[in-house]
Amino acid sequence: METISDIVSGMAQELRRGTITIGVLSQLSKPQYGYSLVTTLAEKGMEVDAGTLYPLLRRLEKQGLLESRWDTNEARPRKYYLLSDTGREVYARLCREWRSIAEGMTKLLEEG
């Protein structure tokens, strides 16, 4: 049988999953490569596996939300990602969505 903490961690994971995209977009107004993004997100309290983030970056690029370029000047070639114009627009709208969700949730939780 599932224990209460199993249930909670499963549901919390579901909740966090939806927030990863908006978290990633929030950090890409300056170019970053995948692993630096893993680190900055972790520093700011959002733990994302590299194995989740790397495919996500490629998907967002395919959707036209991100632009990328390879930097081969450093010892190790790295692929840098940056918000595209579309990406900026999408991020701005997602922020509005997020705020309205957060507001609604706060109201629900406080009023019970």
Add this chain to the structure above:
Amino acid sequence: MREWIDRYVYAVVHRLPQNQRSDIEKELRGLIEDMLDERAGTGEKEDDRIAAVLKELGHPDELAAKYRGHDRFLIGPGMFDTYVTVLKVVGASIVLGMTVAFVIGLAVDPSAPARQLLDYAANLLAGLISGFAWVTIIFALMERFGSAGKAGQKAGRRDWSPADLPPVPDAKLSIRTVEPVVCLFCLVLGLLLFLSAAGLLTVSRGNAPAVILLFDPETAANRLLLILAAFALAKLREIGKLAERRWTRRLLAGHAVAGLLMLVAGLLLFADASIWNDGFVGEWVDAGVVDAAGEGYELLNGIWRFVQRIVPVAIVAVFAIDLAVTLWKFRLAGVSGKSV
């Protein structure tokens, strides 16, 4: 073991689309090196660090699936239950058909039961394998074929209205499971009979009474592919019916195409008289059943020539009737498929 990294990267990228592989590989290698650097100060041995990093990235299959963004399967969960049902029905009809043929064979010629049992086992195995293959191929095609349709449906689902729902199909268009099952059973039996009438089944004859063949073994062997193709098409139609369970336009179109191909195969098979056993009438005389000078001989000869002439005509006639019925059902399916 630096080689573990190569193995890991290969395991991830080799199942991804060709045009993305080198890019993903480069990025993945960079990531692994970054993660190794991160652990450089921990004092762990290199092997341990590599193992830890790769474990952290997760199983290569899972990572590859995340890169693909979707799961791959031959037959998806949506159709799997039907697939298993059809598989069972097809398997059962093959076993039943073969067993009946075996029992009949034993009754006709009980001289070498061990040999017949061996033949039976071999035929059964071959039949089950090919049945399994056919069913799987059909469902895999439906999965492939249907997935584009499903994506289209999904897009159209947002603005649907209850009025768009198709009416409950006409009872004339529903297919009872027993019908294709019986047909499959008959087809398996039919193929065995056809082959044995051409002397192509390895049934030991021993000292049994002379067996008079309907078809010329050599010509039949040359045209074996046509025979097998015609029967395979017929079985395919029945399996399609089992999978679809009612006469849809798609099923009817497939039915008609398969029918046309069967017509071609049938006509090629009976293109000339060489398929028939030349000595058929003579062998009856040799067996002492018919007297070469009597009326019976003339009668048998006449029937034999009539049969040879009528078979191609019958093939065309059966095709024409089947086509007419199919077209009628096609119209019916169109009418009942439209919203009222």
